[in-house]
Amino acid sequence: MKKISPRTWQSITIVLIVIGVLVMAISGMLDKIIGKAVDPLVGVQGWVSTRVQAIVDFFTLPRDVTTLMQQNAALEAKISQLQTENLQLKQQLVETEILYALLDFARDNPENQYVAASVIGKDPSPFLNYLIIDHGSDKGIFKGMPVVTEQGLVGRIDAVTASAARVQLLTDAGSLVNIRLQDSQTEGQVSGSVTGDLSLERVSASVTVNDGELVFTSGLGGAFPSEILVGQVVSPEVKENELFQTASVQPSVDFSTLRAVLIITNFQAVEIEPLVP
Amino acid sequence: MMLQTTFIREVTLLNGAADLFLILIGAWALQSKDNSAWFWAILTAVLCGFVSAVPWYVFAITYVVVVFMAKFIRGKLWQSPLMSMFIITIIGSIILYLLTIIGLRFEGVVYPLQPTIVRVMIPSVFLNLVLAIPMYAIMKDTAVWVFKGEVEQ
Numbered sequence: 531m532k533k534i535s536p537r538t539w540q541s542i543t544i545v546l547i548v549i550g551v552l553v554m555a556i557s558g559m560l561d562k563i564i565g566k567a568v569d570p571l572v573g574v575q576g577w578v579s580t581r582v583q584a585i586v587d588f589f590t591l592p593r594d595v596t597t598l599m600q601q602n603a604a605l606e607a608k609i610s611q612l613q614t615e616n617l618q619l620k621q622q623l624v625e626t627e628i629l630y631a632l633l634d635f636a637r638d639n640p641e642n643q644y645v646a647a648s649v650i651g652k653d654p655s656p657f658l659n660y661l662i663i664d665h666g667s668d669k670g671i672f673k674g675m676p677v678v679t680e681q682g683l684v685g686r687i688d689a690v691t692a693s694a695a696r697v698q699l700l701t702d703a704g705s706l707v708n709i710r711l712q713d714s715q716t717e718g719q720v721s722g723s724v725t726g727d728l729s730l731e732r733v734s735a736s737v738t739v740n741d742g743e744l745v746f747t748s749g750l751g752g753a754f755p756s757e758i759l760v761g762q763v764v765s766p767e768v769k770e771n772e773l774f775q776t777a778s779v780q781p782s783v784d785f786s787t788l789r790a791v792l793i794i795t796n797f798q799a800v801e802i803e804p805l806v807p
Numbered sequence: 808m809m810l811q812t813t814f815i816r817e818v819t820l821l822n823g824a825a826d827l828f829l830i831l832i833g834a835w836a837l838q839s840k841d842n843s844a845w846f847w848a849i850l851t852a853v854l855c856g857f858v859s860a861v862p863w864y865v866f867a868i869t870y871v872v873v874v875f876m877a878k879f880i881r882g883k884l885w886q887s888p889l890m891s892m893f894i895i896t897i898i899g900s901i902i903l904y905l906l907t908i909i910g911l912r913f914e915g916v917v918y919p920l921q922p923t924i925v926r927v928m929i930p931s932v933f934l935n936l937v938l939a940i941p942m943y944a945i946m947k948d949t950a951v952w953v954f955k956g957e958v959e960q
Binding site: 655 | 812
C-alpha cells in the first residue's frame with residue numbers, strides 16, 4: 531500500500547479546517563468573533579470612504595451645480611408647459627360642458643335643426659348689444675334666423691358673411707320680441723334698451739301678471755318660433771289711467787358669459803313690413 | 808379690430824366702453840409728419856362700418872373730423888401735446904356718440920337721452936380719456952421710429 535505523503539495530509543487538514551470554519555460561519559457560531567475582527571475595519575473603511583467622497587465632491591461639485599441648474603431650468607420649462615396645457619385643458623373642459631349643454635338642448639328639441647357657433651366678439655360700439663359668431667352663410671346661416679342657448683332665446687342673426695355673422699341680442703335697444711306670458715296666457719312685447727335691460731310692454735293693465743312669471747316667445751310676427759324661453763317677469767306695475775302695465779324682464783340667458791350659441795337653421799323669419807299699412 | 812371687439816368691449820364702465828380706433832387715429836394724426844393719418848382714418852372707418860351695426864358713415868365722418876382737428880390743433884397747441892390729445896379725445900368722442908345716436912335714429916332705434924348720456928356717453932368718454940395717455944405715448948414712440956429715417960436723410 532502506498533504511503534500517504536505528509537503533503538497530502540497537510541492539504542486534507544487545510545481543506546477540513548476550511549470546511550469546518552465555513553460550517554461554523556454558516557451556522558452563526560463565528561459571528562461574535564468575526565464581528566469583533568471586522569468592526570474596526572468597517573470603521574476605518576467608513577472613515578476612508580467619507581474622506582474620499584469629500585475629495586471627489588470637491589472636484590466634481592461645480593459640474594454638478596451646472597448640471598443641476600440645467601435640470602432645474604428644464605424642469606421649470608416643463609412645469610410652465612404643463613401649466614399651459616392644464617389651462618388649455620380646463621378651457622376645453624368648460625367649452626365641452628357648454629357644448630354638452632347645447633347638445634342636450636338640441637336633443638330635447640328635435641323639431642329644429644341647429645348649427646352651433648362660438649362667440650368671437652362684440653360690436654365695437656357701446657350703444658349696441660350685438661355679438662359676432664364664427665359661422666356664416668357657409669354653414670347655412672342667414673339673416674333673421676333665431677339664436678338660442680340651452681337657457682333660452684339669445685337674439686337673431688342681423689348680418690352674415692361667408693364665415694361669420696352678427697347677432698342682435700334681445701337686450702339691444704333695437705330689439706323687439708312678441709311674447710306670451712305663461713300663467714296669464716297674455717301676449718305682449720319685450721324690448722331691449724341701451725342699458726341692456728329688458729322691459730315688458732303692450733300687456734293690458736286689466737291682466738294680472740305675477741312676479742316671476744315665465745315669458746316665452748309667442749311666434750307672432752314671424753320673427754321667432756314660439757315657445758322659446760325669454761325670461762321671467764320682475765316687478766310688474768300697473769299705473770293709474772294707463773292702458774298697459776309695465777314690468778322688467780330678467781332674461782333667462784346670462785349674456786355676460788355667453789361663449790357658444792345655437793342657430794335654428796330650419797326657421798326662416800317672415801318679413802311682414804311690406805304688409806304693414 | 809380684434810382688440811376692440813374682444814378686450815376693449817369687455818372693459819366697461821356702466822354701459823360705456825372705449826373706442827380704441829378713435830384714440831389711435833387722434834394720437835397718430837397728432838404725431839405723424841405726413842398725410843398717412845387720413846388713410847388710416849378711412850381704412851378704419853371702412854373696417855368698423857363692416858363689422859359694426861352702426862352705419863359706416865358715422866365712423867367715416869368722425870375719424871376724418873378727428874384727423875382734421877388733430878392737424879389743426881397741432882399747430883396751435885404745440886407746447887402742450889397731451890392737452891391736444893385730451894381735447895381731440897373729448898370732442899371726437901362726443902361727435903362719434905352723437906352721430907351714432909343720429910345714425911341709429913335713421914335706422915329706427917330711438918335712444919332715451921338721459922340714460923344714454925349718463926350710462927353710455929359719459930363713461931365712454933372717461934374710458935377714452937384714460938386710454939388716451941398710454942396710446943399717445945405709444946404713437947409718439949412709433950412716430951419717432953417711423954420718421955427717424957426721414958430726419959436722418
